Amino acid sequence: MNRTAKLIMRPLARSDRDAVLNLINADRLPGQPRATAADLTDALKGRSRHDAEWWKALDAPVTVVAVEGGAVVGVVSFAVRRKDDTGLILWLHCREREEVAAALVAYAVDALAGRARLEAFQFASALGLGLEGLPVRHRPATHAALLRAGFRGDDLWSYMRxxxxxxxxxxxxxxxxxxxxxxxxxxxxxxxxxxxxxxxxxxxxxxxxxxxxxxxxxxxxxxxxxxxxxxxxxxxxxxxxxxxxxxxxxxxxxxxxxxxxxxxxxxxxxxxxxxxxx
Known part of the structure; x- marks a missing residue:
């Protein structure tokens, strides 16, 4: 059974915010605070006190949700950095459902098609405490979806608590x-x-x-x-x-x-x- 056929991708609506916040906090790592509504607002507007200068270089982010049976089951946010024509996947959450992760990555890659370069999880968002990358042990479905979409993963940081x-x-x-x-x-x-x-x-x-x-x-x-x-x-x-x-x-x-x-x-x-x- 192809569960991705049930997914509907659409822009995030204000009424989706509670469901999106629940998705974000379902992925919370040990040693990370719970994301708040204010944190989500900052992330949606492309603001972060972590890596702030990187965020200032971006166009306004686009945030899209995956909906299944009327419920929000995934979210991805992406943006363009015009100075070097790079498209960036900024953050993504889906309770690590493989088919949802794959659909979200595919949607973002499609939306960013034509850019000179694509990047993902390059710097810390307002949704965490300095996480400059994807935690691959806790997020295996997202990691696999990015690799299948042609991304190369670079192992950069050890996160300790x-x-x-x-x-x-x-x-x-x-x-x-x-x-x-x-x-x-x-x-x-x-x-x-x-x-x-x-x-x-x-x-x-x-x-x-x-x-x-x-x-x-x-x-x-x-x-x-x-x-x-x-x-x-x-x-x-x-x-x-x-x-x-x-x-x-x-x-x-x-x-x-x-x-x-x-x-x-x-x-x-x-x-x-x-x-x-x-």
Whole structure:
């Protein structure tokens, strides 16, 4: 039985928004907040505080829903970046039904036909907390649909999370200051900065480690800074901490030591994040 024959594709209507929000949150990953109506509004208008400059370069997104038996069973949003004639699939949700994922991808590819290049899941939307790619373990049907449509998938990020508090302590002497919507932390020794980190303000009890760098290695400064960053987040009410590791190019930048540190502190890899080109 060909279930795709029952699917009707049409532009998203205002009355579809609750159903679309339910689809989005059905795909929510561990360590990610629930998407809100305000988040959906931002995504539909092509706005995001994550990767904001990338979004500003796009034409207004087009969002289409797949309807089956009167119910919204899938949604895809896509747009054009005119400066390089690229069509982009921005986000897609369908409870990982294979036939719906395939239909949504096919519709977007058809609508973007004639562009010099097609891309998918290249940067973070307003619907998540910094997810710059498709989490392929949790989204196998969407991943498969993109590959069948001729896209190449690039494995770019390790997405990791941990419960707070971590099993490593902070250290005295770390300075923290408010910076934008988060905090910057520094650790100095003998008047020299030896480590630094940045964390976001918690959202729905989830804080993000944006970056961490130890300028002196082999002294445990990275571990000390990680413990201190986690303590700052816990003090602000965070119950979870997430981070992203760009481990896609080990020859140029090894992340073996960093991931070893995170694992030793209690972080686990939730998923691999892929981006796509065609």
């Amino acid at each position: 941990a419960d707070l508090p971590l099993n490593i302590p902070g250290v005295p002497g770390v300075r923290s200051k408010r910076a934008g919507d988060g905090w910057e932390l520094t650790l100095s020794e003998g008047g020299r900065q030896v480590a630094e980190a940045s964390v976001s303000a918690p959202e729905q009890g989830i804080g993000v480690l944006r970056w961490l760098e130890a300028h002196v290695t082999g002294r445990g400064f990275g571990r000390a800074m990680l413990g201190s960053a986690a303590a700052v987040l816990a003090k602000q009410g965070a119950r979870e901490m997430i981070l992203y590791v760009d481990d896609d190019n080990p020859r140029e930048r090894s992340r073996v030591a960093a991931k070893g540190l995170y694992r030793s502190a209690g972080f686990v890899e939730v998923d691999r994040l892929f981006s796509y080109v065609r």
